[in-house]
Amino acid sequence: MYGDDHAAEHCHLGLYALQHRGQESAGIAASDGRRINLHKGMGLVSSVFADTAILDSLPGRTAIAHNRYSTTGSSNFLNAQPLVFELKCGQVAAAHNGNLVNAAAHSAEEIRAFIGADSLGYLSVEGMLKVVPSPADMCTACFTGDYPTEVPVDFHKEQFHACGGERAR
Numbered sequence: 714m715y716g717d718d719h720a721a722e723h724c725h726l727g728l729y730a731l732q733h734r735g736q737e738s739a740g741i742a743a744s745d746g747r748r749i750n751l752h753k754g755m756g757l758v759s760s761v762f763a764d765t766a767i768l769d770s771l772p773g774r775t776a777i778a779h780n781r782y783s784t785t786g787s788s789n790f791l792n793a794q795p796l797v798f799e800l801k802c803g804q805v806a807a808a809h810n811g812n813l814v815n816a817a818a819h820s821a822e823e824i825r826a827f828i829g830a831d832s833l834g835y836l837s838v839e840g841m842l843k844v845v846p847s848p849a850d851m852c853t854a855c856f857t858g859d860y861p862t863e864v865p866v867d868f869h870k871e872q873f874h875a876c877g878g879e880r881a882r
Contacts (some may be wrong), residue, residue, distance in 0.1 A: 714776050721771035724778035728758045735780030738793035742806035745773035749804040753793045779808035
């Protein structure tokens with residue numbers, strides 16, 4: 714949801730409407746334009762957002778929400794979404810369902826038709842660059858695969874962390 718003074722509240726209602734799609738975990742990430750506030754937890758929407766003050770702690774005119782029903786990955790808090798990442802340009806929140814490993818090679822309409830969805834909504838790299846404060850400072854390699862150096866095929870993320878890479882917190 715973008716551009717609504719009650720974005721988190723509307724996402725909360727959307728989570729209830731989609732509760733049948735996922736009952737494992739629920740979460741909402743909302744942005745006030747300066748920072749992203751996140752609340753997520755295991756269980757039904759009604760238990761994750763049982764305290765009415767939670768929605769008050771998610772101010773902003775932009776929000777995303779997610780209900781999870783795992784088809785892969787274990788049922789634990791680490792897999793609850795949305796996910797919030799700290800990047801050089803600031804914070805980014807994301808939510809997803811499934812793995813589309815070759816999505817860049819296909820149009821949104823092709824992907825929508827292949828997975829049999831009624832609609833498919835996503836934020837393109839171009840769309841994201843339009844809304845970030847300093848797009849020239851943002852690295853898009855994670856989205857486009859255009860890394861400034863070639864990543865070896867046998868390279869694992871554990872090696873990156875062991876050699877001084879930082880994890881998002």
